[in-house]
Amino acid sequence: MRQAAQNPAQDPGQDPAGGPPCQEPRRGRPRSAAAERAILDAVLELLESGETLDGLSIERVARTAGVGKATIYRRWSGKEELFLDVLRDIEPDEPTVSGTAGLDDLRVLLESMRTRGLAQRSSTLLHNVFVQMKKHPRLWTEYQSTVIAPRRDAMLAAVRRAVDAGELRDDLDVELMDDLFLGPMLVRTVHRPDAPLPEDLADRIIRTLLQGLAPHSANPQVTALKPTTAPV
Structure with missing residues (x-):
């Protein structure tokens, strides 16, 4: 859709209806890849601080990552699945x-x-x-x-x-x-x-x-293991 032409006399920050200047939209929480990276890094940070998987909570991960719990649950069903992705992330x-x-x-x-x-x-x-x-x-x-x-x-x-x-x-x-x-x-x-x-x-x-593991001079068929008779 084409944008309407801006009135040259209108201040760029002024509301088109003549009201007070428009406020810049607040920067939201990280999304997509940035959010995922922040979540994985948050888990790593908590683990490095001595937190265990049993003690790890989605709420604390969300708070550390600066995202909402819903952002985490959209990507992982629980902390075990998240933990698995963290492991994949830190492996070569x-x-x-x-x-x-x-x-x-x-x-x-x-x-x-x-x-x-x-x-x-x-x-x-x-x-x-x-x-x-x-x-x-x-x-x-x-x-x-x-x-x-x-x-x-x-x-x-x-x-x-x-x-x-x-x-x-x-x-x-x-x-x-x-x-x-x-x-x-x-x-x-x-x-x-x-x-x-x-x-x-x-x-x-x-x-x-x-x-092979047999000596070079040995015939593998001759030196093959043979069944032994158990002592009576």
């Missing part, structure tokens, strides 16, 4: 893979696991967030299904591409191969927090599995 970004390569994409995904492990070790906040989340089964289950499961699916897809490309054997259980690649990095980053995470760890895992 998901890696970009080609989607066409096999071992190369697998290497990228393993390296991403290593950097996340380093981030969790160096960030007291990130470590505490994980500890608190594990105390809430529903939240932990949601994190597993929405964050961990897609990462595992991406690795499994990379292993399948490696099989299709002839980089890995096609006569083995694909999921077992995926677990063999994933396991060492998972142990180092999660179950052994004191274990070293060198920059070449992803390459070493892949190389070790490709070369």
Whole structure:
């Protein structure tokens, strides 16, 4: 719609009807992306001050962020869902893979696991967030299904591409191969927090599995594990 032409003699701040000058509209509360950023930052601020997930309230988050509670509830159904997004926000970004390569994409995904492990070790906040989340089964289950499961699916897809490309054997259980690649990095980053995470760890895992664990002079079929008879 075209705007009506302004009377040149009229003061820009004066009401068109000749009344007192118009008041500038008050700046409202942050909206959209700005509001979301303020809310996430507010949760982080409260967590850094020692607040726990159990002690966290939507009202306090809203007050800290400078937004109304309704603004939060329009985006999240409750504090657990909000907490999950906070965790996603402070974790390193998901890696970009080609989607066409096999071992190369697998290497990228393993390296991403290593950097996340380093981030969790160096960030007291990130470590505490994980500890608190594990105390809430529903939240932990949601994190597993929405964050961990897609990462595992991406690795499994990379292993399948490696099989299709002839980089890995096609006569083995694909999921077992995926677990063999994933396991060492998972142990180092999660179950052994004191274990070293060198920059070449992803390459070493892949190389070790490709070369095999049996001595070079041994015949894998001969040295394969055989069932043992339990003592009577």
